[in-house]
Amino acid sequence: MCNLAKILSILIVWLAAGxxxxxxxxxxxxxxxxxxxxxxxxPKEPLQLGNVWSGGAFQAxxxxxxxxxxxxxxxxxxxxxxxxxxxxxxxxxxxQLMVAINGKQTTLGGQVMVASSRQPTPLNGVDIPVExxxxxxxxxKSSAGRYNGTLVITVxxxx
Numbered sequence: 001m002c003n004l005a006k007i008l009s010i011l012i013v014w015l016a017a018g019x020x021x022x023x024x025x026x027x028x029x030x031x032x033x034x035x036x037x038x039x040x041x042x043p044k045e046p047l048q049l050g051n052v053w054s055g056g057a058f059q060a061x062x063x064x065x066x067x068x069x070x071x072x073x074x075x076x077x078x079x080x081x082x083x084x085x086x087x088x089x090x091x092x093x094x095x096q097l098m099v100a101i102n103g104k105q106t107t108l109g110g111q112v113m114v115a116s117s118r119q120p121t122p123l124n125g126v127d128i129p130v131e132x133x134x135x136x137x138x139x140x141k142s143s144a145g146r147y148n149g150t151l152v153i154t155v156x157x158x159x
Contacts, residue, residue: 036072036157059135066153069125073158076115078130081150085143092142098135
């Protein structure tokens, strides 16, 4: 009987120690909703529009795939900034340029919506093609050499 009393007293002490406030694990945190995010990746290499070997009108195009991963609805816009001589000369005047993005003509710096989704992307994301067309009315008025421009991709989470 004495041994039974010792065993019960050890068991009660062990149970009391296990329920002490410092020894209990904290309750799990409530699972909250992840804040909206949109991730965009593009190829690192420049987009080549081609070479011009003679004066006059020139038109060229190229396409790039923009990879989007989003956990919310999103919109993707694109715009083209100035076309400028690589040596730093003046840019080709905007009245000499024609810009179209995904077949929609726009002004220099004007934004065109290329994709809009009311749903998140799949976990591995989606590729969105962006086709850029650039035309110059009279290339003879411009200096010979390489020209650079900037294709700007804007991605926004939509409420």
